[in-house]
Amino acid sequence: MSAHARPGWREKPRPVTQAGKGVALTAVVLLVCVPFLVIVSTSLASTDEVVDNGGWVLWPTHPTLKAYRDILDGGIVTHALGVSVGVTLVGTLLSLACTITLAYALSRPGAFGGRPVLLLILFTFLFPPGMIPSFLLVKDLGLLDNYGSLIFPVLVNVFNLVVLRGFFQGIPEELYEAARLDGAGDWRVLWSVVLPLSKAALAVVGLFYAVAYWNSWFYASLYLESDHWPLQQVLRTYVVAGSGLTDATTGEGTVTAPQTVQMAVLVIATVPILVVYPFLQKYFTKGVLTGAIKS
C-alpha cells in the first residue's frame, strides 16, 4: 500500500513492524503457494525423479508433459471434460432458473401455498434422501445412464434457495409497489426489478451451483456407465486405482498410477474452476452476507 493511502490519524509504521508484516505475509503466501507448486512440479517431473525424491518434487530437473499425455491420450479424459462442461453449464442454468423463480414466489407475501411449500423444501434439507431411495427414484424416472441424472435430483439446493429468498425479501417493498403501479406483472417485476438488483446474490448462487456440478462425481458412478462419466469421476479412478488392493487376505498386489499422473490429475481437475473463481469472487462476501443477515 502506498504511503499516501495512510489516514492522517495513523502513525507512520516502524520499519520493524513493516518487515514483520512482510515476513508473516510471505510465510502465509508460501504456505498456500508451495503445495500448489509441488503439485504442478511433480506432475511435470519424470517418474524416476519422483521416486528418487520420495514422492514429491519442488522443481523438476527435466520437465516433461508425459503425465498429461498419458491422461489425455485415448480421448477418455477429453470426452469426460466435455461431459463435465456440458453438465455444469446446463445444470447451472437450469438450477438458477428454478431457484430464482421458486425463491421469488416464496419471497412474496401471500403467495398461494407459500408456507407449506417452504416447509416441504426445508424438510428435504433436514432429512436428505439416502443413496438407495435416490437411486430407485432416478431409475423410476428413467434417468439411468442419462446425463439428466446428474442434474435433476439436485436441481434446487435448499441453502441456495434460502439465500436467494432472503435477498429478494431484502429488496424494498416500495420498488415492488412502484412496478405494480406501472402495470408490471410478476414476470416483469422479476425480470426488470428483482434480477438487476440481485446480481451479487445471483453470481454467488451461480458459482455455488457451478462448483457443485463441476465437482460432483459420486452419483455418476451410480447412475452412469463409465463411458459417460464426467471428468471428476474419471480422474478419481486415476487417483484411487489400485489403492484397494491392500487387503491382507487377498494375494493380489498393489498396482498404482504413478504419482506424476496423479498430480497431473489434480491440476486438470482444479484449473478450470480456479480460472472462473477470480471473476466471481468480488461478489462473494457481499452476496452471501446480504442474504444471510436480512433485517
Next chain:
Amino acid sequence: MPSMSRRTLIASVAAASLPGVLTACSTSSGGPDVSNAGKKLAPWPAYRPAKGPQPDLAPTDAGVQAGYTAYPADLVRSVARTPGDGSTVKVMSVSFGVPPKPASANRFWAAVEKALGVKIEYTIISQADYQKKMATVMAGEADALPDVINMFSGFVLPREAQFVQTRAEDLTPYLSGAAVADYPNLANIPTHAWRDMGRIGGRIYGIPLERPLPGSTLWINQRMFTDAGMKAGWTSEDFAAVAKKATSGHTYALGAAQGSLFGNAVHSAAHHAPQGWAVTRSGVFQPGCADERYKAAIAFQTGLRKAGSYYPDSTSVSQIDLTTLYYNGTVGSMQDGFGAYLPKYLDSKGKLAPAAALPYSVDGTPGGIVAARRSFGYTILKKAKKERIELLLRVLDYLAAPFGSKEWELVHYGVEGTHFTRGADGSPEPTGLGDVENNTNLPLKYLAEGPQVLFVPGMPDAVRALHAWQRKTVPYAIRNASYGLQSATNNAQGTTLKALLDDTVTGIVAGRLPLSEWDAIVRKWRARGGDRMAEEYAKDYAANT
C-alpha cells in the same frame, strides 16, 4: 416431475433402513437359508488340468505355482470354436484401472468381442465405489441385472449370499462333478478355488477367480537386509536385530501402510497365530485374536516400533506412497500381496533387488506365511434360459484360458503388432496403445481367469527365486479356516467387528494403548458377535465335511 409410485416408496424405505435392520437382527439370518448345514452338497467341479506348454519349474499339490522362466514359444489353442452367437452380453466387474476407451474406439475390446462372438456391454465399477454401487445393483430389479456379474472379494456386502441365491442362476447342473467337462478351461480351475469360493445352500452359484496360495508377504530390499545381517533360518530376535541395524537416519527397515496394522498379517503368521479363524479336529472354531501367539505377535511388533525400526508414519501413509518409499530406499520392506511380485520386480529395475522375505522362526518353530483365499471373488450369471446360460459359460470358459494359450495372450495382452510386440525372449511387450488399451482398463480378467503361474517377462532369475521361496514357505502357510463358509453374523457385522480389533492392534503397536487392553477387547468382540460367528462357522463346516 412424475411422482414416486407407492411400491417404490416402500422399497426405498425398506432399503434405506436395511443396514440398521441387519445390525439389529443379526442373530437371525432372515430371508432365504444360505447355510450349507443340513443340505445335500453339490460335488465340486471335477478338476481336469488343461494341456499346455510344460512349465520350467514344476507346481506341487501343496500349492507351489508352476514357474515359466521364458514365455512359451508354441502357444496352444484351448477353445475349439467361437463361443458366442453374435448376441449382446452385459457384464459388470470391479476395476482397478481407469475407464477404458469406448468400445467403438477400442481395438482391444473389438478383438476380444470378435474372438468371443458376442457384443460386450461393460459396466465398470471402480473398486473405491464397489460397495455403494453393489448396494444399488442389489436394490434394483432382477431384470435390470447384467448377464455376468463379478462379486469382488475385497468387501463383505450385506446379505451377499442371499442376493446371489435369489437372483443368480444355480450353476450346479452345468458345472458340478463331471458336467464341467463341457467347459475345459473351467475344469482347469483347481478344486481349492471352488472350495474357497464356497457353496450357498449346498449349491454352486459362481465361478471362482483362482489365486496362488501365498497371501500378504513381506517384500524386502534384499541388499539392505543382507547388509544388516539377514541370514537363512533367522529367528524373531535376529529379525528385530536386523531391523534395528538397517534403520538409521531417515532410512527405516520396516515400512507399513495405513490399515495394515504395522504389517500384522506377516508377523502374526510368523508367530504361527491363526489367520482369522482356526478349526480344531473336533470342528470347533477358534478366533485368531484370542490366540496367545497372536498377542505375542502384537507384543513383538510393539517392540519393533519402540526400537524405532518402523517408518514413523506407518499408521497414516497410503500403500501407494509406501511403495514409492520402498522403491527409493526410505523403507527397507513393506507388506503387500504376493501377487504384487510383478510390479515389484518390473518397477524397481535399476533401483533395488526386491525379494519375498522368508519368515523368521519363533521359539524354535519355523515361521508361517499367510495363506490367501484361493478365490479372489467369483462370477455369477443372471437367471436365464438353458441355452443362454450355456453361451455365457462358453464365454467365461474362453476368458479362463490357461497361460500359454492363444486365448490367454489375447485376453491379457491384446493383438500382436497392435497392442504388443515380442521381446528378445518372445514375451509380449506392450506398445503405446497397449498401455492404454489393456486388461487393467478393460478388466476381463475379473470375469474369469485361468490358474495363475509364476512368470516375470525377461527376468528368469526372479521366477526361480519366487519358486524357491514358495517351495520353502508353502508347507507353513496358515489358512483362514472360515474361507468358503457362511456366517450370517459375519455378513452383517463382520466389518464393524473387524474394525474393533484392527483399531486396537494399531493402537497398541503405536503405543497409544497398553497391551493389557487386548484381552478386554477380545472379550468385547466375542460378546458382540465373535462367539456367534464361531458357532455359525462350525455348523457350516460340519455340513461341508
